[in-house]
Amino acid sequence: xxxxxxxxxxxxxxxxxxxxxxxxxxxxxxxxxxxxxxxxxxxxxxxxxxxxxxxxxxxxxxxxxxxxxxxxxxxxxxxxxxxxxxxxxxxxxxxxxxxxxxxxxxxxxxxxxxxxxxxxxxxxxxxxxxxxxxxxxxxxxxxxxxxxxxxxxxxxxxxxxxxxxxxxxxxxxxxxxxxxxxxxxxxxxxxxxxxxxxxxxxxxxxxxxxxxxxxxxxxxxxxxxxxxxxxxxxxxxxxxxxxxxxxxxxxxxxxxxxxxxxxxxxxxxxxxxxxxxxxxxxxxxxxxxxxxxxxxxxxxxxxxxxxxxxxxxxxxxxxxxxxxxxxxxxxxxxxxxxxxxxxxxxxxxxxxxxxxxxxxxxxxxxxxxxxxxxxxxxxxxxxxxxxxxxxxxxxxxxxxxxxxxxxxxxxxxxxxxxxxxxxxxxxxxxxxxxxxxxxxxxxxxxxxxxxxxx
Amino acid sequence: xxxxxxxxxxxxxxxxxxxxxxxxxxxxxxxxxxxxxxxxxxxxxxxxxxxxxxxxxxxxxxxxxxxxxxxxxxxxxxxxxxxxxxxxxxxxxxxxxxxxxxxxxxxxxxxxxxxxxxxxxxxxxxxxxxxxxxxxxxxxxxxxxxxxxxxxxxxxxxxxxxxxxxxxxxxxxxxxxxxxxxxxxxxxxxxxxxxxxxxxxxxxxxxxxxxxxxxxxxxxxxxxxxxxxxxxxxxxxxxxxxxxxxxxxxxxxxxxxxxxxxxxxxxxxxxxxxxxxxxxxxxxxxxxxxxxxxxxxxxxxxxxxxxxxxxxxxxxxxxxxxxxxxxxxxxxxxxxxxxxxxxxxxxxxxxxxxxxxxxxxxxxxxxxxxxxxxxxxxxxxxxxxxxxxxxxxxxxxxxxxxxxxxxxxxxxxxxxxxxxxxxxxxxxxxxxxxxxxxxxxxxxxxxxxxxxxx
Numbered sequence: 001x002x003x004x005x006x007x008x009x010x011x012x013x014x015x016x017x018x019x020x021x022x023x024x025x026x027x028x029x030x031x032x033x034x035x036x037x038x039x040x041x042x043x044x045x046x047x048x049x050x051x052x053x054x055x056x057x058x059x060x061x062x063x064x065x066x067x068x069x070x071x072x073x074x075x076x077x078x079x080x081x082x083x084x085x086x087x088x089x090x091x092x093x094x095x096x097x098x099x100x101x102x103x104x105x106x107x108x109x110x111x112x113x114x115x116x117x118x119x120x121x122x123x124x125x126x127x128x129x130x131x132x133x134x135x136x137x138x139x140x141x142x143x144x145x146x147x148x149x150x151x152x153x154x155x156x157x158x159x160x161x162x163x164x165x166x167x168x169x170x171x172x173x174x175x176x177x178x179x180x181x182x183x184x185x186x187x188x189x190x191x192x193x194x195x196x197x198x199x200x201x202x203x204x205x206x207x208x209x210x211x212x213x214x215x216x217x218x219x220x221x222x223x224x225x226x227x228x229x230x231x232x233x234x235x236x237x238x239x240x241x242x243x244x245x246x247x248x249x250x251x252x253x254x255x256x257x258x259x260x261x262x263x264x265x266x267x268x269x270x271x272x273x274x275x276x277x278x279x280x281x282x283x284x285x286x287x288x289x290x291x292x293x294x295x296x297x298x299x300x301x302x303x304x305x306x307x308x309x310x311x312x313x314x315x316x317x318x319x320x321x322x323x324x325x326x327x328x329x330x331x332x333x334x335x336x337x338x339x340x341x342x343x344x345x346x347x348x349x350x351x352x353x354x355x356x357x358x359x360x361x362x363x364x365x366x367x368x369x370x371x372x373x374x375x376x377x378x379x380x381x382x383x384x385x386x387x388x389x390x391x392x393x394x395x396x397x398x399x400x401x402x403x404x405x406x407x408x409x410x411x412x413x414x415x416x417x418x419x420x421x422x423x424x425x426x427x428x429x430x431x432x433x434x435x436x437x438x439x440x441x442x443x444x445x446x447x448x449x450x451x452x453x454x
Numbered sequence: 455x456x457x458x459x460x461x462x463x464x465x466x467x468x469x470x471x472x473x474x475x476x477x478x479x480x481x482x483x484x485x486x487x488x489x490x491x492x493x494x495x496x497x498x499x500x501x502x503x504x505x506x507x508x509x510x511x512x513x514x515x516x517x518x519x520x521x522x523x524x525x526x527x528x529x530x531x532x533x534x535x536x537x538x539x540x541x542x543x544x545x546x547x548x549x550x551x552x553x554x555x556x557x558x559x560x561x562x563x564x565x566x567x568x569x570x571x572x573x574x575x576x577x578x579x580x581x582x583x584x585x586x587x588x589x590x591x592x593x594x595x596x597x598x599x600x601x602x603x604x605x606x607x608x609x610x611x612x613x614x615x616x617x618x619x620x621x622x623x624x625x626x627x628x629x630x631x632x633x634x635x636x637x638x639x640x641x642x643x644x645x646x647x648x649x650x651x652x653x654x655x656x657x658x659x660x661x662x663x664x665x666x667x668x669x670x671x672x673x674x675x676x677x678x679x680x681x682x683x684x685x686x687x688x689x690x691x692x693x694x695x696x697x698x699x700x701x702x703x704x705x706x707x708x709x710x711x712x713x714x715x716x717x718x719x720x721x722x723x724x725x726x727x728x729x730x731x732x733x734x735x736x737x738x739x740x741x742x743x744x745x746x747x748x749x750x751x752x753x754x755x756x757x758x759x760x761x762x763x764x765x766x767x768x769x770x771x772x773x774x775x776x777x778x779x780x781x782x783x784x785x786x787x788x789x790x791x792x793x794x795x796x797x798x799x800x801x802x803x804x805x806x807x808x809x810x811x812x813x814x815x816x817x818x819x820x821x822x823x824x825x826x827x828x829x830x831x832x833x834x835x836x837x838x839x840x841x842x843x844x845x846x847x848x849x850x851x852x853x854x855x856x857x858x859x860x861x862x863x864x865x866x867x868x869x870x871x872x873x874x875x876x877x878x879x880x881x882x883x884x885x886x887x888x889x890x891x892x893x894x895x896x897x898x899x900x901x902x903x904x905x906x907x908x
Binding site for chain 2 (some may be wrong): 326373
């Protein structure tokens with residue numbers, strides 16, 4: 001009999017897993033279940049859909065279900081909610097949402113790609129008709145529709161993380177006056193202070209009001225269920241639109257029901273082969289924790305890149321191959337209006353928390369040769385292990401060439417290089433692209449002197 | 455007595471060596487001799503001075519002699535030509551060009567940074583009043599002056615290498631109709647064929663006529679010594695201005711006079727400490743050959759980055775420290791109008807020549823997320839050692855994000871990674887900056903499949 005490989009969840013990890021499993025074992029019956037309408041969507045781009053950079057939501061759908069079936073040989077069942085995993089019988093209880101009936105299905109191998117859920121405030125009004133989250137194409141379209149129909153003038157964004165920043169830019173592009181309400185004094189907790197200050201400055205420069213140290217206490221809504229003001233610990237903000245970007249958490253309802261082990265961050269724990277604690281059940285993507293190879297601790301970092309990679313590995317192993325996902329360093333970037341901002345590796349806080357002795361090196365330099373078009377000041381804050389001088393993490397920010405340098409620093413972190421070793425990298429110099437001493441080399445040279453001074 | 459460290463040559467390597475030597479041994483008497491007017495100049499930017507991107511020649515002078523003396527504590531003697539090195543006596547014969555007299559001076563340590571010279575055609579007319587090279591700020595200013603005074607309409611560039619490309623763009627910016635005369639069928643011999651074709655296409659798109667397989671036979675000049683046509687093996691080209699960009703060769707007259715060993719490329723041979731074959735004599739920069747660590751052969755690659763680094767190492771060692779320059783991979787980039795082009799590592803030809811068995815992998819993909827501003831098609835041609843799958847070299851070209859990817863590939867070459875290892879790099883994904891699968895990962899994934907197919 002043909003082996004049956006079942007994938008639960010169709011956003012990023014699921015389609016990767018399904019396609020890979022089928023490619024490796026064309027004999028297998030590979031079935032992908034998805035509770036919603038779409039599979040294989042790019043939800044990272046949703047803020048850009050709202051802002052009009054991406055003109056059409058269809059561009060965020062990489063495959064329709066029928067295209068995916070045809071091209072990848074995977075059976076796709078949308079509007080199907082997997083309600084229960086029964087590991088002892090290797091079977092699933094599945095609800096066909098369009099027909100309203102439930103059935104069971106057997107699996108040989110199962111891959112859970114159940115993704116994440118938006119955090120909620122648990123405050124009345126947060127599901128008001130002008131309150132949105134940024135978690136799916138459907139919500140992106142709903143925001144767009146609301147903007148077009150009601151032409152709101154003011155928007156409040158609750159939550160000053162990555163998505164909050166991108167949504168601020170999107171709403172400003174759509175002509176709204178934007179206020180960000182955030183718990184901490186500065187936006188973007190994961191970053192170093194200098195980077196966070198630069199973000200706050202960039203928001204201000206673009207007319208966005210950042211209200212730090214503010215907790216949402218309640219919403220005031222009119223009779224139609226439209227929120228008219230957000231009431232915070234530091235005063236009331238009148239608004240025509242609310243975006244909740246409070247972060248996400250792993251969706252593990254299904255996994256927990258099957259007694260699959262979860263970790264510190266409440267995400268599914270897997271080994272390097274993406275196998276869970278339960279026989280024949282793999283997991284990948286936003287429902288999982290990921291090992292951070294810099295300090296060898298698990299982290300919860302729901303990024304599309306990790307989802308795709310873990311999905312491939314899980315799918316390959318479900319189909320009988322032996323592949324591994326060894327972990328990640330954290331490599332991410334965000335654009336906040338004209339400010340580019342990237343983080344690689346671990347933060348100073350994480351390093352200290354995990355018992356590492358670190359020092360912080362900061363530089364500011366040109367991104368290209370002085371006077372050349374596009375040249376701009378570039379900042380690097382590097383977290384360095386004191387004794388070994390090993391690079392553990394970096395924030396890079398500025399208006400030009402940020403991600404390029406962050407990727408080189410991320411590479412150095414993965415290769416466990418010291419700052420001193422950075423200084424001997426052979427990096428490109430050409431006036432239109434880089435200064436004679438690339439920022440990475442300037443950072444390396446700084447460490448070299450530092451060592452000499454000791 | 456104070457040790458006396460003498461540096462010969464003041465462009466890039468010389469000032470680096472001098473400043474470093476003085477910093478390491480503040481007691482030393484460090485003297486820098488330069489035959490010309492300026493020291494510490496950025497000659498890479500000269501085409502951009504001609505094209506008007508850099509508005510003022512003074513921006514290319516990083517230090518005036520007196521600033522350098524004040525800031526670095528180095529004695530600077532411009533208009534002083536070192537005519538002879540006498541290693542047995544540890545002395546130099548020096549001509550003071552402004553006073554017209556010669557004197558001798560003793561050294562304890564000597565650093566030769568005599569740079570390179572422009573290749574010549576050895577054809578009458580090549581020193582005509584409208585014929586220029588691109589080797590110094592003075593020449594850059596002279597070209598600019600000629601353009602302003604005589605408003606030439608047509609220009610011929612002889613030589614289709616890096617400088618030829620940059621000068622073509624500069625002259626087009628200044629409104630000239632430009633023809634490039636070049637010996638080979640395609641420009642830029644060091645690159646792979648696809649990259650060279652892209653350059654030729656970009657020249658055409660910008661109205662530059664590229665005449666390949668053409669040798670210059672003679673110049674026709676009028677009575678004032680102004681060249682009016684360039685006569686080639688494939689016909690005559692009328693012109694108002696001629697740029698000779700035939701490449702450079704190491705300036706080793708002084709070294710050879712002292713019986714210092716030169717290598718395959720006629721450049722000074724040094725060890726890792728930049729010490730020449732002669733006791734107490736170091737060398738750095740364009741007068742030297744450099745070890746290419748990819749195939750462990752020497753190469754001649756006169757780049758400002760290597761000059762600065764070798765200068766620092768030579769200066770440090772002349773002052774008593776033990777530092778090394780371990781070699782380079784070759785990392786360079788050029789902008790040809792809107793085309794960005796980078797080369798890291800060795801070419802297919804070099805690999806074959808040095809007995810390596812290689813295969814070539816080529817990919818074409820997006821530089822950013824599809825549909826995002828700035829996104830453009832990016833090309834990578836990778837040279838891979840067949841058995842080990844180790845990356846040996848790459849050409850990257852396109853209109854966006856080229857140097858960023860080339861630096862990551864160059865890093866991988868330095869770390870001796872295989873293509874398969876590239877695939878597990880943790881690189882940044884964010885729609886405004888990169889696609890979900892960065893071009894480097896796409897290349898890596900390709901190799902992975904390749905291995906599987908065997």
